[in-house]
Amino acid sequence: MRRTIAAVTTAGLALALAACGGGESAAPAPAGSDGASAPAPAAAAKTLEGVTVEVAAKWTGAEQANFEAVLKAFQAKTGAKVTYASTGEDTGAYLGPRIEGGNPPDVAILPQPGLVQQYADQKALKPLTAEVQKQIDDNYTPYWKELGSADGQSYGVLVKAAHKSLIWYRDQAFQDAGATPPATWDDLIKTAQTVADSGTPPFSLCGASGWTLTDLFENVYLSTAGPENYTKLSKHEIPWTDPSVTTALEKIAQLVGKKEFLLGGSAGALQTDFPTCVTQVYGQDKSAMVIEADFVGVTAEQSGAKLGEEAKYFPFPKAGETEPVVLGGDIAVALKDSKGAMALLEFLASKEGGEVWAKLPGYLSPNRNVSPDNYPDELTKKLAETIIAAGDAVRYDMSDLAPSAFGGTDGKAEWKFLQDFVRDPSDVKGTQAKLEAEAKKAWK
Numbered sequence: 001m002r003r004t005i006a007a008v009t010t011a012g013l014a015l016a017l018a019a020c021g022g023g024e025s026a027a028p029a030p031a032g033s034d035g036a037s038a039p040a041p042a043a044a045a046k047t048l049e050g051v052t053v054e055v056a057a058k059w060t061g062a063e064q065a066n067f068e069a070v071l072k073a074f075q076a077k078t079g080a081k082v083t084y085a086s087t088g089e090d091t092g093a094y095l096g097p098r099i100e101g102g103n104p105p106d107v108a109i110l111p112q113p114g115l116v117q118q119y120a121d122q123k124a125l126k127p128l129t130a131e132v133q134k135q136i137d138d139n140y141t142p143y144w145k146e147l148g149s150a151d152g153q154s155y156g157v158l159v160k161a162a163h164k165s166l167i168w169y170r171d172q173a174f175q176d177a178g179a180t181p182p183a184t185w186d187d188l189i190k191t192a193q194t195v196a197d198s199g200t201p202p203f204s205l206c207g208a209s210g211w212t213l214t215d216l217f218e219n220v221y222l223s224t225a226g227p228e229n230y231t232k233l234s235k236h237e238i239p240w241t242d243p244s245v246t247t248a249l250e251k252i253a254q255l256v257g258k259k260e261f262l263l264g265g266s267a268g269a270l271q272t273d274f275p276t277c278v279t280q281v282y283g284q285d286k287s288a289m290v291i292e293a294d295f296v297g298v299t300a301e302q303s304g305a306k307l308g309e310e311a312k313y314f315p316f317p318k319a320g321e322t323e324p325v326v327l328g329g330d331i332a333v334a335l336k337d338s339k340g341a342m343a344l345l346e347f348l349a350s351k352e353g354g355e356v357w358a359k360l361p362g363y364l365s366p367n368r369n370v371s372p373d374n375y376p377d378e379l380t381k382k383l384a385e386t387i388i389a390a391g392d393a394v395r396y397d398m399s400d401l402a403p404s405a406f407g408g409t410d411g412k413a414e415w416k417f418l419q420d421f422v423r424d425p426s427d428v429k430g431t432q433a434k435l436e437a438e439a440k441k442a443w444k
Contacts, residue, residue, distance in 0.1 A: 046079030053340035056085040056094065057109035057330070066360040073356045074347045080340050091115065095335075099124045104335035107344055109159065111330055112400045112408075113147045119333070120150035126334040128154045129342045135349035139367045141392050143231075148331050156331040157349040160357075161364040163383045164215050164293040164326040164397060165316040168300065170281050172310060173200050173288035181312075185220070185319035189254050195288045196260045203255070204287035205262050205269035206277035207422050210415025214399040214407065215326065216291055217418060221248040224320035227393045234398045236443040240435035246428055251319050253425035263287040266422050275299040282311055291316075293328070294364075294383060308379060315386065325390035328397045329366060358384075406442035413438040 059067055064086065071082045087094035091111055098104045104124065110116060119125050128136070133154055136145050140158065148156030167188075174180070177198035182188040192202035206212040222230045225244040232238045233245070259265040263286055264272065272280065278296050280286045283303030290296060297307050305311035316324050332348050334341040347353040354367040358374035364384055372388065375381040387394060399407030399414060406413045414435060421431045 046077070048078040048080035048340055048343060051078075051080045051338075051340040053080050053082045053107065053338070053344055054085060054105040055082060055107040055109070055344065056087050056091075056105040058087050058089065058091055058111055059109075060086050063362050066357070066362055069360060070348075070353065070357045071344075074344060074353070077347070078343055080343065082344070092118075095119075099335065106334065106336045106338055106341040107332055108335055109330045109332050110156065113331060113396065114400065114402075114404065116148060116156050116331060116333065117150045119335075120153070120155055124335060125150075125155040126337045126341070128157075128334070128345065132157065132342055132346045132349055135346055139349060139351060139354070139369045141368065141394070143392060143394070143396075144366055147329075147396055148333070156333040157345050158329050158366045159332045159348045160330040161366045161387060162293055162295065162328040163364060163387065164328055165219050165324045165386075166293060166296070166313045167289055167291050167316055168278075168281070168296045168311060168313045169289045170285065170287075170305070170310060171312050173198075173285070176200070177288070179288075181314035182317050185223070185251060185254075185317050188317045192255065192258075192261050192289075196258075201263040201287045202261050202289055203263065203269075204272065204277040204280040204290050205256070205422070206272055206274040206290070206292065207266075207269040207419060208271055208273040209277075210410060210419055211399065211408075212274055212277075212292055213418035213422065214414055215293070215397070216252060217248060218326050218395075218398045219316045219324040220251050220319045221245070221398075222324040222326060222393075222395055223316075223318050223322045224248050224251060226320070226322050227395055230395050230398065234395075234401045236402075236439050240439050241429075241432045245432055245435075248319075249421065249425075249428045249431060252421070253428065256422045257425040270419055270422060279303050322393055323390070325386055325394045326397060327366065327387065327394060328400065402439075403442040406438055413442065 055071065057067065064084065068084055071084065074080065075082055085105060092115060095104065095108055099122065116125070136154065136157060144158045145154060147158055148154060169181070173195060177195045177200065179191050179194045182191045195202040221233070224247050229238065229244050255261060256266065262269045263280060274292065277290050278299040281288065281290045282300040282305035297311060300311035301307055332345055334345055351367060351369040354365045354370035355374045357363050358365050358370050359376060361376060364380065364387065366387065368388055372381045372384040375384055402408070409415065417431055417434045
C-alpha cells in the first residue's frame with residue numbers, strides 16, 4: 001500500500017511543486033507519440049537498430065508518461081525500440097507468472113529491494129555487465145549498489161527515489177500559535193506543546209496505516225543510532241532488544257505519550273488512515289502537522305492548500321547526531337540476458353539518463369552526479385540537494401528491506417507492535433521483546 005501511494009502520487013506532487021517554483025510543467029508525451037517530450041541526448045551511433053526491449057514498471061498516468069519520455073531519449077540514442085507494460089499495483093503478482101512461464105520482460109522496475117533477493121534466489125535475474133557496473137560505481141554510493149545486489153552479485157540499479165524524512169505543517173496553525181519550524185527533536189516537542197497550548201492538536205497521526213509508524217521509527221532510529229546501526233538492524237544483525245532501539249522508542253514516546261499532541265488522542269490516531277490524516281491538517285484544519293513523505297503534498301493540494309504557502313514542510317528534526325534522510329525507491333533489473341536490456345540499464349544508471357528524467361515532473365534521482373539544477377522547481381531541487389548532501393548517511397526504508405512477514409504486513413509484526421506502542425508507549429521493553437520475537441521468525 002505504501003509503495004503504491006508513493007508511486008502514484010509523487011508525480012502529482014512535483015507537478016504541484018512546479019507551480020510553486022514559477023510555472024506548472026506539463027507532462028511530456030509518451031514515447032512514440034507526436035507531442036512534446038524530453039530532449040534527446042546528443043546524437044550517438046545507433047547500435048541497437050532492430051532490437052526490441054520490453055520494460056515493465058508499476059507507473060501509470062503522468063508518471064508513466066514521464067518515464068516513457070526517458071525511454072524515448074534512449075531510443076533516439078541507440079535506435080532500439082522500447083515497449084512499456086504496466087505491472088499494476090502488485091509487481092510480484094504480475095512478474096511471477098511471466099517468470100514461471102519463461103516469458104519475462106527484458107527489464108523490470110522493482111518497488112522494493114526484497115524482490116531483488118527473491119528473484120535472485122529463483123535465478124530469474126541477470127548479473128549486470130561491466131559497463132552497467134561502471135555507471136553504478138561512478139554515480140552511486142556503495143550503499144545504493146548494495147541495495148541492488150544479492151549474495152554479493154550486482155543485479156539492479158536504483159533509478160528513482162521518494163523522500164521520507166519530512167514533516168508537513170499548516171502555516172496558519174503555526175502563525176496562530178507563534179510557532180516556527182524546529183531543527184531538533186527537542187525543539188519539535190517544544191513546538192508541539194506551543195501549538196497544543198494554542199488550542200490546536202499538533203499532530204494528525206496516520207496510525208491506522210501501520211507503515212507510517214515504521215517511517216516515524218526509521219527517521220528517529222537513523223538519527224539516534226546512526227547509519228551503521230540502522231544497516232545492522234535492517235538485516236537483524238543486532239536485536240530489536242538492543243539499547244539503540246530503546247533510545248528511539250523513548251524519543252517517540254515523548255510525542256505519542258501526550259494525548260493533547262494527537263488529534264483524537266491515541267484512540268483517534270489509531271483510527272486514522274493515510275491519507276485521511278493529511279486532509280485533517282489541510283482542508284479540515286483540525287490539526288497542524290502530519291509526519292510523512294513528499295507525496296503528502298498531493299493530498300494537501302487536493303484539499304485546497306497551496307504548496308509553499310499554506311502547505312509547507314521542514315526536514316525531519318535531528319533526534320541524535322545524524323540528520324536523517326530515509327528514502328524509498330525503485331530498482332531496475334534485467335530478466336533477460338540481452339544486449340538491449342543491459343544497454344537500457346546502463347542508460348538509466350548514467351548521469352545522462354538521470355538528467356533527462358530530472359527535467360521532468362515527479363522525479364528525484366539517487367544518482368549523485370545528477371545536478372539539482374536540472375529539476376524544474378525549487379522545492380524539488382531542495383529535496384534532491386538533501387539526498388546528495390546526506391551522502392553515505394542516507395538510508396533506504398527499513399521495513400521495505402525486511403521480510404514482508406515482519407515489515408510489510410498489515411496488522412502483524414512491526415506494524416501491529418508499533419500501533420500497540422502508540423496505544424501504550426510506557427511499555428518500551430515489552431514492545432522491543434515482541435518485535436525481536438517476530439524478527440527471529442522472519443529472519444529464520
